[in-house]
Amino acid sequence: MASTVIKGGTVVTADLSYLADVRIEHGVITEIGLNLQGDQVLDASGCSVMPGGIDPHTHLEMPFMGTYSADDFESGTRAALAGGTTMVVDFVLPGQGQGLMDAAQMWHNKSTRANCDYSYHMAITWWGEKVWEDMAESVKAGMTSFKHFMAYKGALMVNDDELFASFRRVGELGGLAMVHAENGDVVAELTAKLLAEGNSGPEAHAYSRPPQVEGEATNRAIMIADMAGVPLYVVHTSCEEAHEAIRRARQQGKRVWGEPLIQHLTLDDSEYQHADWEHAARRVMSPPFRNKKHQDSLWAGLQSGSLSVVATDHCAFTTEQKRYGLGDFSKIPNGTGGLEDRMPMLWTHGVNTGRLTPNEFVAVTSTNIAKILNCYPKKGAVLVGADADLVVWDPQKEKVISAKGQQSAIDYNVFEGQRVKGLPRFTLSRGQVAVVEGRMQVQQGHGRFVPRAPRGAVNQALSAWKELTAPRPVQRSGIPASGV
Numbered sequence: 001m002a003s004t005v006i007k008g009g010t011v012v013t014a015d016l017s018y019l020a021d022v023r024i025e026h027g028v029i030t031e032i033g034l035n036l037q038g039d040q041v042l043d044a045s046g047c048s049v050m051p052g053g054i055d056p057h058t059h060l061e062m063p064f065m066g067t068y069s070a071d072d073f074e075s076g077t078r079a080a081l082a083g084g085t086t087m088v089v090d091f092v093l094p095g096q097g098q099g100l101m102d103a104a105q106m107w108h109n110k111s112t113r114a115n116c117d118y119s120y121h122m123a124i125t126w127w128g129e130k131v132w133e134d135m136a137e138s139v140k141a142g143m144t145s146f147k148h149f150m151a152y153k154g155a156l157m158v159n160d161d162e163l164f165a166s167f168r169r170v171g172e173l174g175g176l177a178m179v180h181a182e183n184g185d186v187v188a189e190l191t192a193k194l195l196a197e198g199n200s201g202p203e204a205h206a207y208s209r210p211p212q213v214e215g216e217a218t219n220r221a222i223m224i225a226d227m228a229g230v231p232l233y234v235v236h237t238s239c240e241e242a243h244e245a246i247r248r249a250r251q252q253g254k255r256v257w258g259e260p261l262i263q264h265l266t267l268d269d270s271e272y273q274h275a276d277w278e279h280a281a282r283r284v285m286s287p288p289f290r291n292k293k294h295q296d297s298l299w300a301g302l303q304s305g306s307l308s309v310v311a312t313d314h315c316a317f318t319t320e321q322k323r324y325g326l327g328d329f330s331k332i333p334n335g336t337g338g339l340e341d342r343m344p345m346l347w348t349h350g351v352n353t354g355r356l357t358p359n360e361f362v363a364v365t366s367t368n369i370a371k372i373l374n375c376y377p378k379k380g381a382v383l384v385g386a387d388a389d390l391v392v393w394d395p396q397k398e399k400v401i402s403a404k405g406q407q408s409a410i411d412y413n414v415f416e417g418q419r420v421k422g423l424p425r426f427t428l429s430r431g432q433v434a435v436v437e438g439r440m441q442v443q444q445g446h447g448r449f450v451p452r453a454p455r456g457a458v459n460q461a462l463s464a465w466k467e468l469t470a471p472r473p474v475q476r477s478g479i480p481a482s483g484v
């Protein structure tokens with residue numbers, strides 16, 4: 001049996017750092033200890049041996065705004081591995097009237113060339129009996145998290161009654177409710193007003209989606225989830241108003257998690273004021289980049305634990321695709337890339353600055369989301385029996401980010417010119433060495449679908465609490481409670 005040993009590094013997990021070698025056989029970790037021997041030895045001296053990153057928010061080959069996002073499962077997962085991410089979670093997006101399992105099959109067809117493991121969230125893009133029924137099938141098939149768009153009116157948006165009905169169903173099935181939280185009605189009104197006033201450039205995209213639309217929707221989703229008795233995950237939390245709602249909810253004991261993106265942590269809204277239309281349009285995404293005050297809030301959330309996960313929302317469009325919105329910002333395809341850069345950018349701006357410890361880095365890039373999505377410790381762990389999805393992280397290795405030589409299929413990089421310090425020496429996907437010192441040796445089709453079970457510990461705890469505190473009729477003598 002061929003074995004690989006990662007030798008001489010410091011194992012860094014979400015809660016511990018210690019010197020140890022790691023032995024891998026058949027794609028899983030079989031031993032952790034000192035002086036291990038193996039057929040293949042990977043030198044980890046001077047490096048941290050960490051769980052590979054998990055990016056829980058990607059849109060690969062996604063049909064959106066009249067086009068498809070440019071990175072598919074092949075280039076997207078190649079970019080992921082290059083940056084130390086070993087699992088992505090993409091969103092199955094059923095069309096209007098389309099069955100959920102039919103859409104899931106389309107996603108399975110797209111992912112056959114994936115270079116690393118992947119899982120799916122299911123999006124609820126319309127509502128009806130068929131969706132309600134299919135949600136149980138989705139859970140049985142391992143897609144237990146359900147995303148709802150509160151924005152994109154007239155396209156993906158669901159209304160509050162649909163949100164409540166769907167959240168209740170997710171709660172009943174032991175799943176996780178997810179939201180893109182922006183008030184889509186207000187965004188639509190502001191967009192129309194801005195365009196009517198001659199505000200048609202990419203900067204108006206940001207004006208049309210102020211922090212208030214996100215704060216309001218986040219708070220609304222939290223309250224609806226609480227009434228529905230379901231845990232809630234808020235994607236791409238970008239501002240203090242949304243963070244405040246999440247922080248408050250968590251302090252109240254609600255089961256809510258917030259996910260800032262690496263883009264929102266490190267890039268700000270001055271990008272939209274750039275004189276070059278293409279520069280600004282390439283950075284159009286929802287929610288838009290915010291100012292320094294919001295960035296400080298997001299960093300503080302990661303430090304204090306009120307925000308839990310750093311993702312990318314990787315949804316990359318070429319400059320040519322962005323040009324669909326020349327003369328009308330509302331037609332610029334929304335989305336930016338980040339898969340290759342999330343880990344190095346977060347290490348550089350988080351760990352190297354002292355905002356995050358290396359253990360906190362592991363928590364927010366891998367372990368926390370593995371627990372939230374109920375695939376820990378198969379993923380997100382350096383433990384015997386866990387999948388050998390690992391990154392050997394060299395804290396001294398540097399580069400300047402550039403579109404030239406990147407793995408993503410697009411022609412630019414929103415982090416262009418940024419110097420990062422902290423990069424993978426090796427990235428391993430279930431034991432297969434996919435990256436060596438920046439050289440790619442991925443195996444197309446190596447990636448496998450990761451099904452996830454429902455009714456994790458948080459679902460069980462929340463259900464028990466909701467049952468205990470459920471409204472009950474007062475028993476009064478002489479009056480039948482049922483009214484019969």
Ligand SMILES: NC(=O)NCCC(=O)O
Nearest residue numbers: 180285286313315334335
């Ligand atoms: N975020 C974004 O602008 N595009 C991708 C779709 C979404 O997550 O809203």
Ligand SMILES: [Zn+2]
Nearest residue numbers: 180235236286
């Ligand atoms: Zn979104």
Ligand SMILES: [Zn+2]
Nearest residue numbers: 057059313315
């Ligand atoms: Zn997204």
